[in-house]
Every structure is written in C-alpha cells, then in structure tokens.
Amino acid sequence: MAKAAQPIMIDGVPLKERLAQAERRKKYIAFGMVLPLLIFVIVTFAIPIASMLFRSVDNPRMTELAPNLVQALNEWDGAELPSEEVFEVAFIDLTAAKEAGTLGRIATHLNYSLSGGRSLILKTKRKFKKIKSPPYREAMIKADKRWGDINTWGVLKKVSDRYTTRYFLNAVDRDFDNDGNIVEKPEEKQIYVTLFLRTLWISLLVTLLTLLIGYPIAYLISTQPPRIGNLLIIMVLLPFWTSLLVRTTSWIVLLQTQGVLNDIMVWLGIISEQGRLQMIFNLQGTLIAMTQILLPFMVLPMYSVMKTIPLYELRASQSLGANPFITFWRIFWPRSIPGIGAGGLLVFVLSVGYYITPALVGGSKGQMISNQIAFHMKSSLNWGLAAAMGSILLIAVLILYWLYDKVVGIDKMKLG
Amino acid sequence: MYQSNYRGWLGRLWHWVFLSLCSLIFLLLIGPLLVIIPLSFNADSYFTFSEGMLRLDPEAFSLKWYREILHTPNRPGSHGSEWASAAWTSLYIGICATLIATALGTVAAIGLSRPEMPYRRIIMAFLISPMIVPIIITAAGIFAYYSKYHLAYTDLGIILAHAVLGTPFVIIAVTATLTGFDTQYLRASYSLGARPIKTFARVVLPLTFPGIMTGALFAFVTSLDEIVVVIFLASEEQITLPRLIWSGIRQEITLTILAVATIMVTLSVLILISVELLRRRTERYLAPQSANRA
Structure with missing residues (x-):
C-alpha cells in the first residue's frame, strides 16, 4: 500500500517538521523561564553545600604546609625506611615550616592520627639547630628514634594523602590506629553513633506522636460542613x-519549673512546692515542643487527602446498617492511609534536621545531630568532621525526600 | 457533612469522649500561643499569672513591657531602641529577599507548569530542596562559601540566602494556582492580538496573583523568622529580630520578649487572614471547574 503523501506547508517544509519545530521552541521557552531560578539556586545554594560537604574528604593541610614532602612521600613505596633524599626533603620542608610558623599546625595534624605525633615534631624542631649538614637520615633518627620507625613514616604518608576517610570514620566513632587499621574509639569517646540513633529515635517518636494526635482532628475537620471545617483549619494554620x-x-x-503548668499543678495540689517537675531543658522538652510545632505539618497533608473521601459513602455505609466504628474502619481508614504517608514522611524529614528547638529547650540530653554539627562548625572548628556528619544527615534526608516524591509526589505539596 | 449515627449510651459516650479529645488537641495547638498574650501584660516580672491577674485586678496589668520594647537602649554607636532597629533590619532583609524570591519563583513556576517543560519532575525536586535540606547544612555551606566571596557579614549575603530559602514556597504556591489555570485564556488573548508579554501582564499575572501573593507572604515570613543562617552569616552589627529573641532566650528570658512575641502572634493572625482571603479569591476564579468536579 502506498504511503499517504505527507502534508507540506506552503514554504515547502513538511508539516510534521514544522510541528516538531514549534514543539521544540515551546520547550526552550518553558526551560528558559525556569533557567534564571535554576542558576540562582545552583549558585547560592547547591554549590555552597557541595563545597562544604567536600571538606569531609578533603585533606589539603599537608599539601599546603609541606608540599615537597608530600610529593616525596607519594613516590615512596612504604616497603622499607625512606631513603636519604626523602629525609632531606622532610628536613627542608619542616625547617621551612618552622620559619613560616606553621610547624605547630603540622604537629597538630599529625597528632590526630599518630599518638605522640605532636611531641615528635616539636622535639625534632628543638634539635634541628644542631643538624647542620647531611646525612639527614642519621641526624634525624638521632634527634628522635621514632624517625627510624617505618610506622611513623607510614602514618605521615597517610596524613599527607590529598583525600581522607578519617572524618567519616570519626563521625561513626571510629578511627585509624597507628598501623592504619580501623578501630573503634575508646568507649568514653563514643558519642556520635548514639547521637545519630537518638536523632532517629526522637524523629520517629515525634512522627508517631503527631500522627496519633493529628489523625483525630484531621478526621474531625474533614467530616465537618465547610463553615466549621474552615474555622478549625485556621486554628491549625495559625501556629503554622x-x-x-x-x-x-x-x-x-x-514548662519551666517556675512556669505556668507547674504553678497550676501546685495550685491543684497534684505536686508539692518542692516537687516541681523538670519538664524542659531535657529530652522531654524537645519531644513536647517538637510535637506541637510539627503537628500542622502532619494534619494538613492528612486533611487534604481526607477531604477527597466522599462523605456520601460514609452515609451510605451507615444507612446500610454499619455502626460508626465499622464505617470508619472499612470506608474511611483505608482511604486515609496516603495522607498518613504524606504527613508522616514530611514530619520525619523535617524533624531529622531540627536545630532551633533542641538547641533552646533540649538541655544536654535533648540535643540532636544538627546541634553537634553547629558545635563543630562554630566552636570546635573541626569543619571536616562537621561536613562528614552533615553528609550522613543529608544523605538520610535525601533518601526520605526521594521516597516522599515516589509515594506522594513533590508537586502535591501544598501550603495549607 | 457527615453525622456519625451513634446508638446506645456507649456510642454517645464515645462521641463525647472523641469531641473532648479533639478539643484538648486544639488546646495543645493554640494554647501555648494564647498563654503568652495575657502574661505579656503582667505588672510583675514573673512568668506566671499573679493573684491580681486572676482576680482581674486592673492594677496587676500594665503596658510596661511594651514600653520597654521602645526604650531598651541600643548598642553603643546607634540610637533608638534595640528592638526597633532590629525590626528595621529584619524588615529590610525580608523585603529584599521576598522580591528576589517572588520574581524568580513566579517565572520559574509558570515555566514548570507548561506541559512542554522537559525534566520537570527532577528540576522541581531540586528547586524545592532548600525547604527540605536541614537548615544547619544550608547555613554551614553558605557561610563557608560566601566567606570566600566577601559575602559573609554583609546584608547582601543574608538577603541571597533568605531569597533561596523562600523560593520553594513561591513555587509551590504559584504552581498550585496554575494547576487550575485554563490555557484557553491564553489562546483567547493571543487571538485577540495580544503579544506574549502583554498576555502575561494582563491575563496570567492577574489570574495567578493570589498564588503569587501567598508565596510572597510565605517567603517573607520565612525570612522574618529565619535565625540559623543569620547566626552563621551575620556580623556583630547585623542584629535581626529573631537574633535578638534568640540571644534573649539563651541568656535570660524576660517579659519584654513575651511582649514582642505577642506582637508577632498578632502579625501572624493578620497574615493568616490575608492568606485566607487570597485563597478564597483563587477558589472564586476556579469555581466553575470545582463545580464540575463535585
């Protein structure tokens, strides 16, 4: 069968091609409208975060402070004690660092991975004056016999690597020992795994609590006539x-000990004046405050799903003789589950990264992972560790976000 | 409306138990906000209702904490009240950030709502992500990066950061209005001879206006309430309202903070009312379609 002739436009271009052209043009226009914001978000948001998180594996210190030594160590195979040339480079770089006043930073850096590393560098520094001429190898070993230990050089090579996994290991309470094996940190220094688990635990509890107390009111609001429903929804939106x-x-x-709730309980005689309860500046404070603050984020998505459940089906069920509990369980509940998914995921994602509320009402027991990241950013200035912890947190959040997109769809997100 | 048809005393009892439970939950939602309002008029400097207040004795109430807002001395070097200048700083940053976020977000949302938009889902997910990424990560990243370009400790730095945090709200609000947008209007406008720019200004903009305003209000409130980025990025002199409240809570919480909080709750009520009115306006536009759905 002969193919039907393609329609041709008046200028000789086939119609199909013309249509494709028009489609392409529309595509470019749509993309062009999104482009400014896309660039803005990439430049002011995505690149800063990426470059911050890069610090979790970045290890430029030795390359900056002793570049020649780093290169020499890179070429050294690590099988036996380095040659005289490596010792010479080490001597020259360390002397240069001493004059530039950066030797202390090298010492600190080495000390992270080699116990006694700081004293090794500083002891050698004092004896450098005596070393006038080669061979440097013998002179340095004489200055401190640890220079004759291949293990010292192995660690030095490791800390000179351009990239490191140390911060990530630290973030999960592990570290390298002097032989380069991964070991757990001493028990009293293990804090981060507990903190990650506590963050997950708090988020899970907050999600369950908001679900438990959010569901009844979402149900109530969605079964009311619009006038009352709107009024009730405003009460949910106000805290939002x-x-x-x-x-x-x-x-x-x-909640504070001299606060309103304690006063009421004393007045009612539930507790005595001396028995005022400590309800805040601890884990309980974080839980109570976060639950109330995140409750709207649970109620609103549930409500927007529930209000699509046709009420006449509930009425039908009742008129067919089902009692209210069966009507709820068989008709309402199954259809409200997507709302639970939407609200639950949203509340969980938001609570995993919570910072302000735990910082203000959490005391020491109610702190979350974000607070520790802030501490390393602002106080201890261990940005590598902060970046490693941040990366772990961000990956967790992005997985949840992806799940949210799969289950709910980001375009379904609403602002009340 | 759906009226549960409870039978027997047990059913009625459950009905009342359920209603009182819901009232308690609403009390939990609103109560904490309402408690601070009367306390901020306390004539004493305690955080509890004095006996005089419970007896409604006029002597027990006073405006002194509100006067305090106006008379808290400023840092050396600048005049006026500490709270007033913080409010101005916040307002200035908030307005600039909102303008940027609204302009970029609205145009992007219109592009995203076009059916021809390529990679729509992934781009949308990316553009919404500032709302999802934990604020501490955003703040740390922005601080470290902006420092390199001399944007840390400047108003511009905070404005850019707040703008990017506000854009997701604008996108969500405007896309929500546009899902009910009838593209026939565009064709009508074109067929009547209007060019795209004119069509945008005379047809698209007025129809999506409620969404744009809602998004802008959200972006503004986000900036006005933002503290973590400010803690990282602001210099000693850049004191915003949240920063003043934050340091107040951390050092010693005073009744002046409750007075400020009361003013802010009042502001929230006003904003909520405007958003509610805007929402009704959108619904009116989309009324024919909603009628079809029902």
Whole structure:
C-alpha cells in the first residue's frame, strides 16, 4: 500500500517538521523561564553545600604546609625506611615550616592520627639547630628514634594523602590506629553513633506522636460542613504561620519549673512546692515542643487527602446498617492511609534536621545531630568532621525526600 | 457533612469522649500561643499569672513591657531602641529577599507548569530542596562559601540566602494556582492580538496573583523568622529580630520578649487572614471547574 503523501506547508517544509519545530521552541521557552531560578539556586545554594560537604574528604593541610614532602612521600613505596633524599626533603620542608610558623599546625595534624605525633615534631624542631649538614637520615633518627620507625613514616604518608576517610570514620566513632587499621574509639569517646540513633529515635517518636494526635482532628475537620471545617483549619494554620522562636518561647514559659503548668499543678495540689517537675531543658522538652510545632505539618497533608473521601459513602455505609466504628474502619481508614504517608514522611524529614528547638529547650540530653554539627562548625572548628556528619544527615534526608516524591509526589505539596 | 449515627449510651459516650479529645488537641495547638498574650501584660516580672491577674485586678496589668520594647537602649554607636532597629533590619532583609524570591519563583513556576517543560519532575525536586535540606547544612555551606566571596557579614549575603530559602514556597504556591489555570485564556488573548508579554501582564499575572501573593507572604515570613543562617552569616552589627529573641532566650528570658512575641502572634493572625482571603479569591476564579468536579 502506498504511503499517504505527507502534508507540506506552503514554504515547502513538511508539516510534521514544522510541528516538531514549534514543539521544540515551546520547550526552550518553558526551560528558559525556569533557567534564571535554576542558576540562582545552583549558585547560592547547591554549590555552597557541595563545597562544604567536600571538606569531609578533603585533606589539603599537608599539601599546603609541606608540599615537597608530600610529593616525596607519594613516590615512596612504604616497603622499607625512606631513603636519604626523602629525609632531606622532610628536613627542608619542616625547617621551612618552622620559619613560616606553621610547624605547630603540622604537629597538630599529625597528632590526630599518630599518638605522640605532636611531641615528635616539636622535639625534632628543638634539635634541628644542631643538624647542620647531611646525612639527614642519621641526624634525624638521632634527634628522635621514632624517625627510624617505618610506622611513623607510614602514618605521615597517610596524613599527607590529598583525600581522607578519617572524618567519616570519626563521625561513626571510629578511627585509624597507628598501623592504619580501623578501630573503634575508646568507649568514653563514643558519642556520635548514639547521637545519630537518638536523632532517629526522637524523629520517629515525634512522627508517631503527631500522627496519633493529628489523625483525630484531621478526621474531625474533614467530616465537618465547610463553615466549621474552615474555622478549625485556621486554628491549625495559625501556629503554622507563627514564628518558630515565638512558639519555642511559649513552651519555655509553660514548662519551666517556675512556669505556668507547674504553678497550676501546685495550685491543684497534684505536686508539692518542692516537687516541681523538670519538664524542659531535657529530652522531654524537645519531644513536647517538637510535637506541637510539627503537628500542622502532619494534619494538613492528612486533611487534604481526607477531604477527597466522599462523605456520601460514609452515609451510605451507615444507612446500610454499619455502626460508626465499622464505617470508619472499612470506608474511611483505608482511604486515609496516603495522607498518613504524606504527613508522616514530611514530619520525619523535617524533624531529622531540627536545630532551633533542641538547641533552646533540649538541655544536654535533648540535643540532636544538627546541634553537634553547629558545635563543630562554630566552636570546635573541626569543619571536616562537621561536613562528614552533615553528609550522613543529608544523605538520610535525601533518601526520605526521594521516597516522599515516589509515594506522594513533590508537586502535591501544598501550603495549607 | 457527615453525622456519625451513634446508638446506645456507649456510642454517645464515645462521641463525647472523641469531641473532648479533639478539643484538648486544639488546646495543645493554640494554647501555648494564647498563654503568652495575657502574661505579656503582667505588672510583675514573673512568668506566671499573679493573684491580681486572676482576680482581674486592673492594677496587676500594665503596658510596661511594651514600653520597654521602645526604650531598651541600643548598642553603643546607634540610637533608638534595640528592638526597633532590629525590626528595621529584619524588615529590610525580608523585603529584599521576598522580591528576589517572588520574581524568580513566579517565572520559574509558570515555566514548570507548561506541559512542554522537559525534566520537570527532577528540576522541581531540586528547586524545592532548600525547604527540605536541614537548615544547619544550608547555613554551614553558605557561610563557608560566601566567606570566600566577601559575602559573609554583609546584608547582601543574608538577603541571597533568605531569597533561596523562600523560593520553594513561591513555587509551590504559584504552581498550585496554575494547576487550575485554563490555557484557553491564553489562546483567547493571543487571538485577540495580544503579544506574549502583554498576555502575561494582563491575563496570567492577574489570574495567578493570589498564588503569587501567598508565596510572597510565605517567603517573607520565612525570612522574618529565619535565625540559623543569620547566626552563621551575620556580623556583630547585623542584629535581626529573631537574633535578638534568640540571644534573649539563651541568656535570660524576660517579659519584654513575651511582649514582642505577642506582637508577632498578632502579625501572624493578620497574615493568616490575608492568606485566607487570597485563597478564597483563587477558589472564586476556579469555581466553575470545582463545580464540575463535585
């Protein structure tokens, strides 16, 4: 069968091609509208975060402070004690660092991985004056016999690597020993795994609590006539629109030992004046405040799913003789499950990264992983470790975000 | 409306138990916000209701904490009240950030809503991510990176950071309005001879206006309430309202903070009312379609 002739436009171009052209043009226009924001978000948000997280594997210190030594160590095979040339380079670089005043930083850096590394460098520094001429190898070993230990050089080579996994190991309470094996840190220094687990535990509890107390009111709102439903939804939206700091402040006022709730309980005689409860600045404070603050994020997605459940089906079920519990269980509940998924995932994602509320009402027992990251960023200035912990947190959040997109769809996200 | 048809005293009892349970939950939602309002009029400097307040004795109430807001001395070198200048700083940063976020976000949302948009889902996910990424990671990254380009400790740095945090809200709000947008309007406008720019200004913009305003309000509130980026990025002199509240809570919480908080709750109520009115406006536009769905 002969193929039907393609329609040709008046200028001789086949119609099909013309249509494709028009489609392409529309595509470019749509993309062009998104492009400015895309560039803006990449430049002001994505690149900063990526470059920050890169610090978790980046290890430029030795390359900056003793570049020749790093190169010499790279060429050294590590099988036996380095040759005289490597010792010479080491001597020259360390002397240069001493004059530039950066030797202390090298010592500190080495000390992270080699116990006694700091004293080794500083002891050698004092004896450098005596070393006038080659052979440097013997002179340095004489200055400190640890220079004659191949293990020292192995660690030095390791800390000179351009990239390191040390920060990630530290973030899960592990470290390299002097032989380069991965070992657990001493028990009293193991804090981060516990903290990660506590963060997950708090988030899970907050998600369950918001679900437990959010579901009844979402149900109530969605089964009311619009006039009452709107009024109730406004009561959910008001805290949503109120400053997080203000809401946290009000919890401090309510829960502190001289606060409103304790006063009421003393007045009612439930507790004595001496028996005032410590309800805040601990884990409990974080839990209570976060649950209330995140409750709207649970109720709103559940409500927007529940309000699509046709009420006439509930009425039908009742008129067919089902009692309210069976009507709820057989008709309402199964259809509300997507709302639970949406709200639950949203609350969980948001609570895993919570910072402000735990910082203000958490005391020492109610701190989460974000607070530790802030501590390493601002106080201990161990940015590599902060970046490693941040990367782990971010990966967890991105997995949840991906799951949210799969289950709910990002375009379904609403602002009340 | 659906009225549960409870039978017997047990059913009625459950009905009332359920309603009181819900009232308690609403109390949990709103109560903490309401408690601070009367406390901020306390004539004493305690965080509890004095006996005078419970007796509604006028002597027990006072505006002194509100006067305190106006008279808290500023840092040396600048005049006026500490709170007032912090409010101005916040307002300035908030307005600039909102303008950037709204302009970029609105245009992008319109592009994203076009059916021809390529890689729509992944780009949308990326553009919404500032809302999802834990704020501490954002703040740390922005601080480390902006420092390199001399943007740390500047107003511009904070404005850019707040703008990027506000864009997801604009995108969500505007896309929500656009899902109900009838593309016939565009064709009508084109067929009547309007060029794309004019069509945008006279047809698209007015129809999506409620969404744009809602998004802008969200972006503004986000900036006005943002503290973590400010803690990292701001210099000693750049004191915003949240920063002042933050340091107040951390050092010693005073009733002045409750007075400020009360003003902010009032502000939230006003914003909430505007958003609610905007939402009704959108619904009115989309009324014919909603009618079809029902």
